[in-house]
Amino acid sequence: MRGPAAFMGGMSTEKSLDFQGSSLRLLRMLRPERPLMLLGVALAATSVLLSTLGPRVLGHATDLIFAGVISERFPAGTTKAQAVARLQTQGNHRVAALVNALDLTPGRGIDFTAVGHVLFLVLLLYVGAAVCGVVQGWVITTLVQRSIFRLREQAELKLARLPLSYFDRQPHGEVLSRVTNDIDNVAQTMQQTLSQLLTSLLTVVAVLSMMFWISWLLALIALVTVPVSIVVTTRIGKRAQPQFVRQWSTTGKLNGHIEEMYTGHALVKVFGRGEQSQAIFDQHNDTLLRASFRAQFVSGLIQPAIMFVGNVNYVFVAVIGALRVASGDLSLGSVQAFIQYSRQFGQPLTQVASMSNLLQSGIASAERVFALLDADEQSPDLVVGIASKDRPDVLGTGAAEPVISAGAVVFEHVGFSYDPARPLITDLSLSVQPGQTVAIVGPTGAGKTTLVNLLMRFYELDAGRITVDGVDVATMPRESLRRRTGMVLQDTWLFDGSVLDNIGYGRTDATEDEIHAAARAAYVDRFVHALPDGYDTRLDSEATSVSMGERQLITIARAFLAEPAILILDEATSSVDTRTELLIQRAMHSLRQGRTSFIIAHRLSTIRDADLILVMEHGSIVEQGTHTELIDADGAYARLYNAQFAQAVTSE
Template identity: 65%
Template sequence: MGGQPTERSDDFKGSAKRLLRQLRPERAILIGVLTLGALSVMLSVAGPRILGHATDLIFAGVVGRKLPDGTTKQEAIQRLRDQGHGGLADVIAPLDVVPGQGVDFTAVGQVLLWVLAIYVLAGLFGIAQGRLATRAVQNTVHRLREQCQDKLSRLPLSYFDQQPRGEVLSRVTNDIDNIAQTLQQTLSQIIASVLTIVGVLGMMFWISPLLALIAVVSVPASVWVATVVGKRAQPQFIAQWKTTGKLNAHIEEMYTGHSLVKVFGRQHESAQTFRTQNEALYASSFKAQFISGLIQPTMMFIGNLNYVLVAVVGGLRVASGAISLGEVQAFIQYSRQFSQPLSQVASMANLVQSGVASAERVFELLDAPEQEPDPAEPARPEAVRGRVAFEDVSFRYQPDKPLIHGLSLAVDPGQTVAIVGPTGAGKTTLVNLLMRFYEVSGGRITLDGADIAKMTRDELRSGIGMVLQDTWLFGGTIAQNIAYGSEGATREQIVEAAKAAHVDRFVRTLPDGYETVIDEEGGGVSAGEKQLITIARAFLARPVILILDEATSSVDTRTEVLIQRAMAKLRYGRTSFVIAHRLSTIRDADVILVMESGSIVEQGSHDELIAAGGAYSRLYAAQFAQAVAEAD
């Protein structure tokens, strides 16, 4: 999953377009962002031109005070030419000079007030634009998170079996956060930068087409720099976020199993793996940031060269009288305004590439093959009693490696079926097929005569309770954990289920009783007590079919016996599938299925199978004889 540092995006343009399509529902807000951005840019662009007029007023006042009073502007200019000061006459010609009159500070003050008002209004429009852009981005990311959540609920169990949990979590957390950051920092800025480039370019051509052409010369060079550097940086951003996913997966696995890591003395190996992946992340991140960071200083260098050319040529144009000093001042400001958004757009290339790299990883999740949809007209059993039948069922995890072939089995309502066999025989797979975590490759499974493949998954699973060997508790009270599968359960029903599962006896010893808060890892209670809570959860749901996959492996023998007695009371009218190695569970079962290599090789009661002297008898002798001796 980590990829190689040189790996490139599979479809950068396609992923970028798809990310932009996520913004479509925000069209109305984006129109507002564009409108406010245009108004803000128009006012900002107008500011230097008006400020240049103030410079002309000051310069005209300084020059006019030195000219003879009582003459006209034309007479003063002609007199300068006659005196051999043609250059000065050319400078004065474009100005509104009144000979003998100094600086008109009233007019200058009015111009400055106009400039202040324009910039204040432009700032307000910019703030409003930023607020709307933030709303558009957050709405988009909110929808993207919901899409990921909905997608996760539609993905088959096989997807999660093939993906490290940390990798999946990285896609729906780190990558989406990076997309949000990218959109937040680039959306309004790109709009403002593009509008600024267009507006400033128009003003520069209005003031002086020659100077504007000089400024435009830097654009191809800037585009070339951004393109070359961007192509080199993109593979590093892909590697950066894929390596981040690998590192998160390793951290999540090591944190979850930190006690086992210590028990088996693998801290050094775990730390070494972390260092290796952390160094890989450092290398890809450093290369991505360094290479993309070359864009802005290079653009600044090009901008400074452009500034020098504009200043020199502009000075010559002022000396020739082609433009005024204020116009040159305004043009120099515009040249800065022109190069700055170009640099900003170029420097945002690293953010855009990083964001698109994350978007591609999120889209890979969203495009992952989903489980088959529920039928439009689902089948329903006439009466749910718990009769389960496997009819010539075949299944394989991999196309070339069959696991179950031609399996047939009928379980009557109320029967307790124990499934035994060596590791890899297909015991848990049988349960997964019944739950439709996986779909059968051939044959069918029926529940009270209805093909479960034609039922909705929700309706099928609503009648099944499942307790696994790996307990799962969420952050909340013990009462909330017990009632997790039974919405609206009363306190009396919770306590009744707890008593049946022998949870009540240790809950009463806790300071807060049923309101004791436990965390996601079940901190504060032992492994056996956690298992009892999950069993109480299944009891409270009162399912038609009960599945126990090594559910009593974490409880002591006495507690298991008590649980079996309690289960016997709840067994009437309910079908139970039990995957267990404990002798007591297997002895009490109505039917014992012995599986080997995906097939049922024997079935019958404990005594019948022992008397047959077949696979079960051999398994009993190998695995259960010692347990009987210890129990006796």
């Protein structure tokens, strides 16, 4: 679209990061998978509970072994009370307190049967935890992938609802980056962090409970790491957030530049702009390198900082725990279990810290996707129905959808501008009879393409209205309006598929015979048999196997097949050779029969037989009439025509 190109400007797509709000919105995406979420939480809780019980039960095995070793130092047949009394008599009060705290029988030794039972129980606990963890991983993967599936659907549907003005302001590579790279990054983040965050939270709760059960004093010492870890993570995280936003914003700009240079590769070579293109690429790439390095390095500082805090805490727990064992207040197995719990307590904090860079990156990408989903959409279609006194322009509920048959088009005092400060079309009125061929000519930027874009409701009017067969197009469903309107543009568009598929795109219910008939009417049949597989020859988006003129004929055949009531031809012959132009003109002449047609052309020789020629300048119709009438008037059209004729003579 050439009209709005001048207003693309340099709009920034970057917005400040709302980490909390975007995180909550991302979690709300999981609501449709609530049963799976509950199952995942239950499995995670079971897995964590079984894992948490392991050290406590294993500590009992340590107590059995330690008690057995100590019992061998006392003669068999004595009682525990006698052994404790003997130690107190000898002045070994600390050892006596330790022996008194143990469950032992003097002279018995290690009870390997009991130890074996305990170890087997620990094995069962860990196997059960592992099985629950595996199933929980499958559940989390399922709900995440389903959520991302819906997010991609939402993005695709959103693109269909966005007005063309949105794409005028956004580089294509930037939009593609949001619906591909950013969504993939969100998927990776959720997949890698959701299960881990859930497990970490449950682990902290379960481990903390066991720690208070064993020793409230040691538990309070271990809790000191929590506020310290939060402060460290918050301070470092705030420095990393802007860098991740910058990283993904620059990624979008880099993708946009690469996409432009790839699609325009030939022109870049022709104009010798390879070095300039490389310089722009290097600039974006260097910016991305610096932003990515800072984001990853700063966020990477969190894990070693948390590990340092955890190691300091471990030292305090070990020393104080040893003193408690020596005093008999705790058993050796209890301290062993507590030390394991203290490491487990710090492990979730370290894991969350290590995921901080991934979380920051994923939330930054999620916010870019949400910005796309929150973009202003085109105005919704009005409800089809019966006209009322209050709203005579709206059809009331229950009435049939308007059908475009004759193709009478009327512009009534139409006003429009891409930029409110720069009006383009003001108070334009025009009446086109059914079956008429209307040619629109004028200098570049006069509003020719804008006029037909308004007819197609690609943009909404600022003033006035446009009617087709007496019905305001603003009250018609866009799909209904466009289904009965055919367009052949200067820039041909073919998709990855066969020639047959590309022609059949014009009407989904068309038979193969109807497609062949449309191909013959558009002179596609003349060259298609020279292709390797005829109508089954596959074309890609660049359609390198066919020429520019042949591509144009395929798009005309597509329009033939659609059987539109209104036809729009936008400079369809401007980039082809003379022989192909004659074929295209013949095809378009056949296509225009019995249809209301709008032809936008710079080659005035191609529209001399039009029923009505409009000359536009600065968004207004300055002249209208037939070719003969306008030549006789010796006005703007005559000057354009004579200028082209003189240019043709000079070129000869």
